[in-house]
Amino acid sequence: MTTTASDRDLVVETVRDILGAHEPFVLDAGTAWDAPLWADLAAAGLTGVGVPEEAGGSGGETGDAVAITATLAAGAAAVPVAEHLLVAAPALLAAGLELPDPAEPLTVATGGVVHAEPVDDGDGPGRWTLTGTAAEVPWAGVARHVAVLAAAPAGIEGEVLALVDTSGLATTEARNLAGEPRGSLVLGGTPAAAALLPPAAAAQVRARLALARAVQISAAAEQVLAWTVTYAGERQQFGRPLGKFQAIQTHAAVMAGEVTATAALVDAAVQALDRGADPVAAAAAAKVRAGAAASTVAALAHQVHGAIGFTQEHRLHHLTRRLWSWRDEGGNERTWAEVLGVALLTGGPDDLWPALTRVV
Numbered sequence: 001m002t003t004t005a006s007d008r009d010l011v012v013e014t015v016r017d018i019l020g021a022h023e024p025f026v027l028d029a030g031t032a033w034d035a036p037l038w039a040d041l042a043a044a045g046l047t048g049v050g051v052p053e054e055a056g057g058s059g060g061e062t063g064d065a066v067a068i069t070a071t072l073a074a075g076a077a078a079v080p081v082a083e084h085l086l087v088a089a090p091a092l093l094a095a096g097l098e099l100p101d102p103a104e105p106l107t108v109a110t111g112g113v114v115h116a117e118p119v120d121d122g123d124g125p126g127r128w129t130l131t132g133t134a135a136e137v138p139w140a141g142v143a144r145h146v147a148v149l150a151a152a153p154a155g156i157e158g159e160v161l162a163l164v165d166t167s168g169l170a171t172t173e174a175r176n177l178a179g180e181p182r183g184s185l186v187l188g189g190t191p192a193a194a195a196l197l198p199p200a201a202a203a204q205v206r207a208r209l210a211l212a213r214a215v216q217i218s219a220a221a222e223q224v225l226a227w228t229v230t231y232a233g234e235r236q237q238f239g240r241p242l243g244k245f246q247a248i249q250t251h252a253a254v255m256a257g258e259v260t261a262t263a264a265l266v267d268a269a270v271q272a273l274d275r276g277a278d279p280v281a282a283a284a285a286a287k288v289r290a291g292a293a294a295s296t297v298a299a300l301a302h303q304v305h306g307a308i309g310f311t312q313e314h315r316l317h318h319l320t321r322r323l324w325s326w327r328d329e330g331g332n333e334r335t336w337a338e339v340l341g342v343a344l345l346t347g348g349p350d351d352l353w354p355a356l357t358r359v360v
Contacts (some may be wrong), residue, residue, distance in 0.1 A: 003060055003063065003064050005063050005085060008063065008064055008067050008225070011046075011049070011060075011067060011068060011182065012067050012068075012071050013045060013114050013157055014046070014140050015046060015067075015071040015072060016067055016071060016075075017039070017147060018037070018040045018041060018044065018046075019037070019071070019072070019075045019077060019147075019285050020035065022036065022037050022040075022088055024076070024312045024315070024318070025037065025077070025078050026128075026179075026318075027078050027175070027178065028178060028179065031078075031143045032078075032141060032142050032181050033078045033079060033080070033181070034077060034078040034079055035174035035189060037077060037078070037079055038079045038080075038105060039143065040182075041079065041081070041095060042102065043102040043103075043322040044099075045058040046058070046068055046081075046234055046262075047081065047084060047085070047102045047103060048102035048330070049064050049065050049068055049085060049204050050064055050065035050085050050086075050089065050090065051060045051063055051085075051093065051099065051102060054095060055099055056099055056101065056102060057074055058100055058102070061274065062086075062090075062270060062273050062274050063270060063274065065085040066087055066215055066270050068081060068085060068357075069081055069082045069085060069086055069143065069212065069215050069216065070215055070216070070218065070219035071219070071221075073215070073216035073217075073219040073322070074219040074220055074222065074223040074319075075320065076220075076319055077320040078179075078316075079105075079137050080105050080106070080107050080142060080143055082137065082212040082213070082216055083101075083106070083107040083138045083143075083209070083212065084105060084107065084143075084216065084217065086208060086211065086212040087108045087147070087205065087208045088106045088107055088108040088145075088146075088147040089106060091108065091161060091205045091208065091253065092161070092210065094126045094201065094204075094270075094332065095195040095197060096195055096203070097108045097126075097160070097161070097163050097193055098163075098193065099193070100144065100145045100163070104144040104145060105142055105143040105145075105360065106143055106144070106145045106170065106221060107124075107139045107140075107142075107143035107145075107147070107151065108144050108146065108147045108148075108149075108205070108209060109134035109135075109137045109146050109147070109148045109185060109206065110149045110206050110209055110330075111134065111135040111136045111137075111153075112132065112134040112136070112137075112184060112185075113132045113133060113135075113137030113271060113295050114130055114131070114132035114133065114134050114148055114149075114150040114151065114187060115130070115131050115132050115150060115151050115153075116128045116129070116130050116150035116151065116152060116153070116160035116162060116194060117129050117131075117153055118153070119191070119196045119213055119291075119360040124163065126190075126194060127191065127193065127194075128160060128162055128193075128194040129189045129191055129192070129193055130148060130150055130162055130164065130187040130189075130190045130194075130227040131187055131188060131189055131190075132150070132187055133184050133185065133186050134148050134149055134153045134184060134185040134187065134327060135184045136174070136182045136183075136184070136329075137171075137182065137183060137184060137185050138180070138181070138182060138329070139180070139181050140172070140174075140181050140182065140183035140185055141171045141173070141181050141183055141189055141198040142181055143166060144165070144166060144167070144185070145163060145164065145165055145166065146162050146163075146164045146207075147161060147162070147163055147164075148161070148162045148163075148187075148192070148284065149161055149197075149202060149205055149206075150162055150194075151248065157198070157199065158196050158197050158199055158202060159193070159197050159199070159202040160196055161195055161197050162188070162192035162193065162194035162203070163192055163193050163194070163206065164185075164190060164192045164216075164347070165192075166185065169185055169186060169187065169190065169197045170182040170185075170186040170299045171184070171185055171186070172220075174188075175183030176325035176329070177321045177324050177325045178318075178321040178322040178325045179214075179321075180322075180325065180326075181197060182239075182329075185278070189332050191296070200278070203231050204278065204279060204280060206330070206331065207280040207283035207284065208279070208283070208288070209210065209280050209329075209330040209331075210283050210284065210287040210330040210331050210336055211266070211269050211270070211273075211279065211282075211283040211286055212330065213287065213289065213290070213326045213327075213329050213330040214262070214265075214266050214269070214283070214287045214289075215266055215270075216322070216326050217262065217290040217291070217294050217326050217327065218259070218262045218263050218266045218290055218293075218321060219291065220322055220323055220326075221255075221258065221262060221293055221294065222259050222260050223299045223319060224255075224316070224319050224320065224323070225252070225255045225256060225259050225297065225301075226295055227301070227315070227316060228252065228254065228255065228301045228304050228305065229243070229249075229252055229298070231304065231305055232233060232248050232252065232304055233302040239360075242304065247351075248304055251300045251303060251304055252304075254300060255296070255297050255300050256298065257300065258292070258293035258296050258297050259297065261289055261293065262289050262290045262293040264360070265282075265285050265286040265289045265290075265360065266286045266290065266340075268282055268285070268286070268359065268360050269283045269285070273309035277279070277358075278285060280339065281340055281341060281343035281344065281355070281358070281359045282358075282359050282360075283336075284337070284339045284340035284343065285336075285359050285360065286331070287330065287331060287336045288333045288336050288337050288340060290326075291327045291328075291332060291333040291336075292322075292333060293322040293325040294324065294326065295323075295324075295327065297323065298320040298323045298324060301320060302316070302320065341360075343355070344359070345355060350353055
């Protein structure tokens with residue numbers, strides 16, 4: 001069933017209503033995530049959006065999952081929805097693996113050094129063991145299950161995607177600048193259901209994570225712009241609003257350009273996913289653009305807000321610290337610029353312009 005604009009608006013309003021019922025959540029040394037918010041999202045069926053009903057989900061399209069992710073990112077929600085809805089769940093479905101209960105937090109691990117070996121233990125095909133360490137795992141210690149990309153045995157092309165139950169596994173404590181958990185997961189012969197992915201499919205998993213971060217950056221940057229414009233209109237300096245000064249107007253215009261350009265490329269990448277096209281090049285372009293925008297928008301927002309924007313009590317830092325963190329996660333601009341360059345040049349000089357138009 002195709003989701004209409006009104007249906008998607010209703011989903012977004014539902015997410016906003018749930019967010020509004022919760023106090024702003026501050027991550028600190030003693031808090032890893034907003035469990036009550038996740039519980040309410042799960043109760044409303046929102047953690048299963050984009051997953052077919054026959055697979056245990058709530059149905060809906062990729063765009064619906066993107067809208068939920070963006071709304072929560074703009075609200076600085078401390079829950080693993082981006083990884084759950086946009087990366088891990090679709091990757092596991094595409095690999096033919098059974099999904100865990102959508103009410104249980106699910107994340108993805110693409111970094112570190114993890115090796116997979118097939119096991120013949122009488123449980124049938126698809127049983128593997130994993131050894132090594134999955135590094136910088138989003139929401140490590142929070143997510144009940146992790147979709148892990150692991151190296152295949154020597155001589156086998158591709159990578160292995162495994163669904164790991166984290167119960168009882170050792171997890172290191174680490175956070176990004178925003179305070180979101182990013183620890184490592186230690187695997188020592190850990191059994192898991194898994195599937196061998198060809199190189200192109202494994203690349204798409206990584207592209208999905210990059211796109212998820214670009215979606216979050218785009219939404220957060222748009223919210224930061226809105227806050228900045230409002231503040232500049234309300235804050236008086238030398239007898240008139242800050243927004244009346246040409247320098248402030250220039251800052252706002254630059255921020256608006258960054259936000260608009262990022263939103264356009266994110267939308268193009270989401271459309272590529274919806275069409276069933278290979279999303280790698282489009283996701284690479286979106287992540288490169290989002291990363292550049294994150295730095296500019298955050299810097300100018302703090303310049304306009306002045307000292308108050310750096311205080312713990314002010315809301316601005318809850319999003320700017322996420323912008324700085326998400327910029328480097330899932331691959332930074334240089335990583336994805338290289339991927340994008342290779343993708344654009346693969347077809348030779350005659351295909352360069354058609355390749356560019358396919359991306360955007």
